[in-house]
Amino acid sequence: MILVMGAVIGWPLIQTFVLSLTDTQLMDVSAPSFVGFENFIKGLGNQGFLDALKVSGLFALVVVSSEMILGTGVALLLNEPFRGRNLVRALLILPWAVPTTVNAIMWRLIYNPEYGALNSLLFQLGFLDSYISWLGSADKALWSVMFADVWKNFSLVAMIALASLQTLPDSQIEAAKIDGAGAWQRFRYITLPHLIPSLQVALVLRIIEAVKVFDIIYVMTKGGPANKTRSASIFVYQEAFTNSRMGSGAAYAIIMVSLIMILIAFYIRGLSRREK
Amino acid sequence: MLRRKPIYSILLYGAVICLVMYLIAPFLWLIIMSFSAANDLTQKPLRWIPSRIDISSYKDLLTMGINSRGELFVNALRNSLTTAFTAVLISLFATVPAAWVLSRYPGKKSWVLTAAIFTFMLPPVAYALPLYRMLTRLGWLNNSFSLALVYCTIVLPFCVWLIKENIDSIPYELEESAILDGAGVAKRILLVVMPLLLPALGTVALLAMIMAWDEYFYALLFTSSKEAITLPVVIANLASGRQSNYNLIAAGGVIASTPPVLIGILFQRALIRGLVQGGVKE
Numbered sequence: 001m002i003l004v005m006g007a008v009i010g011w012p013l014i015q016t017f018v019l020s021l022t023d024t025q026l027m028d029v030s031a032p033s034f035v036g037f038e039n040f041i042k043g044l045g046n047q048g049f050l051d052a053l054k055v056s057g058l059f060a061l062v063v064v065s066s067e068m069i070l071g072t073g074v075a076l077l078l079n080e081p082f083r084g085r086n087l088v089r090a091l092l093i094l095p096w097a098v099p100t101t102v103n104a105i106m107w108r109l110i111y112n113p114e115y116g117a118l119n120s121l122l123f124q125l126g127f128l129d130s131y132i133s134w135l136g137s138a139d140k141a142l143w144s145v146m147f148a149d150v151w152k153n154f155s156l157v158a159m160i161a162l163a164s165l166q167t168l169p170d171s172q173i174e175a176a177k178i179d180g181a182g183a184w185q186r187f188r189y190i191t192l193p194h195l196i197p198s199l200q201v202a203l204v205l206r207i208i209e210a211v212k213v214f215d216i217i218y219v220m221t222k223g224g225p226a227n228k229t230r231s232a233s234i235f236v237y238q239e240a241f242t243n244s245r246m247g248s249g250a251a252y253a254i255i256m257v258s259l260i261m262i263l264i265a266f267y268i269r270g271l272s273r274r275e276k
Numbered sequence: 277m278l279r280r281k282p283i284y285s286i287l288l289y290g291a292v293i294c295l296v297m298y299l300i301a302p303f304l305w306l307i308i309m310s311f312s313a314a315n316d317l318t319q320k321p322l323r324w325i326p327s328r329i330d331i332s333s334y335k336d337l338l339t340m341g342i343n344s345r346g347e348l349f350v351n352a353l354r355n356s357l358t359t360a361f362t363a364v365l366i367s368l369f370a371t372v373p374a375a376w377v378l379s380r381y382p383g384k385k386s387w388v389l390t391a392a393i394f395t396f397m398l399p400p401v402a403y404a405l406p407l408y409r410m411l412t413r414l415g416w417l418n419n420s421f422s423l424a425l426v427y428c429t430i431v432l433p434f435c436v437w438l439i440k441e442n443i444d445s446i447p448y449e450l451e452e453s454a455i456l457d458g459a460g461v462a463k464r465i466l467l468v469v470m471p472l473l474l475p476a477l478g479t480v481a482l483l484a485m486i487m488a489w490d491e492y493f494y495a496l497l498f499t500s501s502k503e504a505i506t507l508p509v510v511i512a513n514l515a516s517g518r519q520s521n522y523n524l525i526a527a528g529g530v531i532a533s534t535p536p537v538l539i540g541i542l543f544q545r546a547l548i549r550g551l552v553q554g555g556v557k558e
Contacts, residue, residue, distance in 0.1 A: 095299065212399035
């Protein structure tokens with residue numbers, strides 16, 4: 001059992017590593033030869049790859065922090081009593097349930113430079129003088145994709161936070177009110193500490209997903225314009241399958257995996273330190 | 277009902293209205309586009325309310341004709357269902373014994389769970405290259421069953437993780453009394469643990485189904501034609517073409533969203549409990 005699991009998990013990684021030391025092509029036209037660490041040396045000096053790492057990092061940073069803040073805010077809102085609350089809570093699952101590719105094409109249609117709803121809406125309301133190519137301009141494309149990702153994934157954070165808020169006993173809040181704590185103090189010293197464990201979980205889940213982002217960007221922009229939205233995952237995919245350089249694609253994948261491992265190690269260290 | 281200052285109520289309801297618009301407007305617009313006539317969607321300024329309800333895009337996608345768009349789309353719908361069901365079935369069969377061992381015999385094997393979580397965290401690109409070469413050599417590319425096997429690498433760690441948490445909460449005394457009655461391992465799992473696990477298994481199956489339905493990266497790499505191509509790939513291709521049949525693209529999106537959105541609305545409580553449970557424990 002252990003051997004099987006070890007093999008299932010470890011073997012592909014080892015194979016990826018072996019591949020990364022060769023100049024294997026996608027279609028085995030010529031026998032691959034062993035090239036040592038050449039792919040890694042080339043890879044670490046490749047500006048395109050460094051840019052792609054930056055895109056992934058920026059994407060994860062912006063998207064995850066927006067989703068955490070928005071998600072927590074929405075959870076607090078939906079924890080207040082108001083008419084129709086259950087209906088709004090039920091709606092919260094909609095963005096999460098919409099498949100990622102559908103989310104991507106939906107926003108592509110909304111962002112369409114000529115007939116998109118966003119341009120039309122902003123123009124008709126008088127916020128825009130002329131239509132904007134949201135996904136086609138180098139300085140706006142990444143932000144537009146991020147906005148679409150936040151729409152889908154903040155709902156997961158909100159659902160997790162809301163579930164946690166519902167287990168916070170009212171009596172604690174009431175007691176704090178009687179002690180004269182203001183709204184901010186009640187949030188800071190009672191609600192937030194109660195929320196933090198579940199927010200941490202949501203944070204980790206979202207970071208894991210966001211640093212390896214591929215599908216939403218690929219469907220919306222294919223990494224363009226001018227590679228401004230090319231994430232690390234898209235870079236590896238293009239290197240290995242579009243340029244059919246499997247060997248060097250594997251080397252990039254290994255570099256990416258190593259970086260993610262460092263991230264996981266930090267996380268585990270943080271956890272164990274907290275427990276002490 | 278609490279007594280509140282009116283200014284507070286106004287702010288509260290204002291925020292709620294903004295939230296509701298943010299939640300539903302994009303998807304509502306997708307639905308409206310799918311029911312619009314193609315030329316209603318290519319006007320400036322945009323026609324927000326369609327001049328007539330046009331269901332031709334749905335007809336186009338769901339009618340089978342030789343080598344038509346409909347044929348590809350219907351096949352993709354079927355392939356997506358087959359792949360998701362197969363992946364979930366295989367995963368569930370493997371999950372229960374694996375999670376049981378991890379739950380009942382902790383200690384030495386805890387690294388297996390760590391490893392499972394670890395696989396869950398690594399990017400698919402790390403696995404894609406050897407998997408691609410392996411599937412090519414076996415001649416298994418463009419095949420729903422092999423795609424389902426690949427999906428198990430995503431779905432299985434998640435299922436094991438969640439089911440283990442649930443087995444942990446089943447008292448071991450129940451199994452001990454079964455042992456006294458002479459029940460073997462298989463009987464203990466099947467007759468004692470399984471019945472108590474059924475609700476959790478249902479939740480996990482639904483979550484896994486949504487995960488498999490959503491998957492794009494492996495499907496893009498490993499499937500290419502109507503025999504195995506899945507819905508996300510077909511939809512992405514529809515949208516990336518130069519064509520301006522926006523209503524068609526929107527209809528594809530609405531159809532692909534229907535199963536997960538229905539599951540989401542019908543089983544909301546169970547799903548959220550599963551999601552929270554899957555994460556909260558560290």
